[in-house]
Amino acid sequence: IEGLPESICNIYQKPIYTELLELFIPELMELTFAGTFPLIVGVNEISLFTSFIRLFESMILRGKTREEILQDEENARESLELQKAQNELEGKSTDIKIEAKRLSSADKGEIFSMFVMSVIYSFGVISNEEGRVQFDQALKHIFVTSDTIKKMSFYKDMSKDHSLNKSTKFYDMVYDEGSRRWTTWNIAVRQVMLDIPETTEYHEVFIPTTDSERNKFLLKKLLRHNFPI
Numbered sequence: 455i456e457g458l459p460e461s462i463c464n465i466y467q468k469p470i471y472t473e474l475l476e477l478f479i480p481e482l483m484e485l486t487f488a489g490t491f492p493l494i495v496g497v498n499e500i501s502l503f504t505s506f507i508r509l510f511e512s513m514i515l516r517g518k519t520r521e522e523i524l525q526d527e528e529n530a531r532e533s534l535e536l537q538k539a540q541n542e543l544e545g546k547s548t549d550i551k552i553e554a555k556r557l558s559s560a561d562k563g564e565i566f567s568m569f570v571m572s573v574i575y576s577f578g579v580i581s582n583e584e585g586r587v588q589f590d591q592a593l594k595h596i597f598v599t600s601d602t603i604k605k606m607s608f609y610k611d612m613s614k615d616h617s618l619n620k621s622t623k624f625y626d627m628v629y630d631e632g633s634r635r636w637t638t639w640n641i642a643v644r645q646v647m648l649d650i651p652e653t654t655e656y657h658e659v660f661i662p663t664t665d666s667e668r669n670k671f672l673l674k675k676l677l678r679h680n681f682p683i
Contacts, residue, residue, distance in 0.1 A: 459523040461530075462514055464554035470562055470608075474569045477602055479503070482577050485592055491585030506576035512675040513568035516631060519679055560634060562608040563616030567629040567636065570597055574624050575672055586625060593624045626664075628671065639664040642671075 463471070483499055497505075515523065530552055538548045557565075570593075578589050597603055598618050615635035618627075630637045676682075 458511065458514075459520060459527060461523060461527050466554055466557045467565070470557065470565050473607060474566065477605060478569075478573070478596065479506075481596060481602060482573060485589075485596075486577055486580070490592070491581050491588040493580050493585070494582050495580040497580055502576065502580070506572055508676065508679075508681040509576055509672070510569060510572035512679045512681065513572055513629075514565065515679060517678070559608065559611040560613065560616070563612045564629075564631075564634055566606070566608075566612065567616050570618070570624075571629045574627075578624065590624050594618075594620055594622065598622070628668070639668055642667050 483502070486493075486502065487499070518526075534550065534552055538550060541548050541550070574593070578586065578593070581589055598620055603609060618624075618636070626638050626640070627636050628639050628642055629635075630642070
């Protein structure tokens, strides 16, 4: 978190990241290594947290890389200096600066949603099918009914687009950055447009499935930011 570009880790965003990490990660670590459900991947706390933070960073960076965001920040600083120079020539105030954008309730809810997505596909993918059923129930408790989530500073302000409920099946859900709301992988699959020419051979046809869309989403997120799979 400390190394994130300033524009996505400013004085308003950083406290939210820190709050989520301090509230939920210790409980998730304890749950994972308590022997509650079987682990099919050999991990320790450091490797698991690394996997989580890489995905979380990929989510909050959105479609841009660190380098692209840093370049945007440098361009903004250069524009600011030019504006100051122009103001000085015109006898205007040069006391101008780049102001960090305050977070709306929707902004905070989106960070929370990206956090939960990152938990599901880091902590939640190191067990077998039976373990995932148990982990899904544990996530319902942690992110829906527990006292922990009620301690979040913005808990009461979250809209239904960002909050989850007892009927949520976490492995079926995906946070859609475009619409800024939770949806299901099934809906995401149905939205994939297929344009198959009539001359296409049967063996050349690939029909997207929930698993293929989920894997593609995660691979694109991580590879875009040069994180190993």
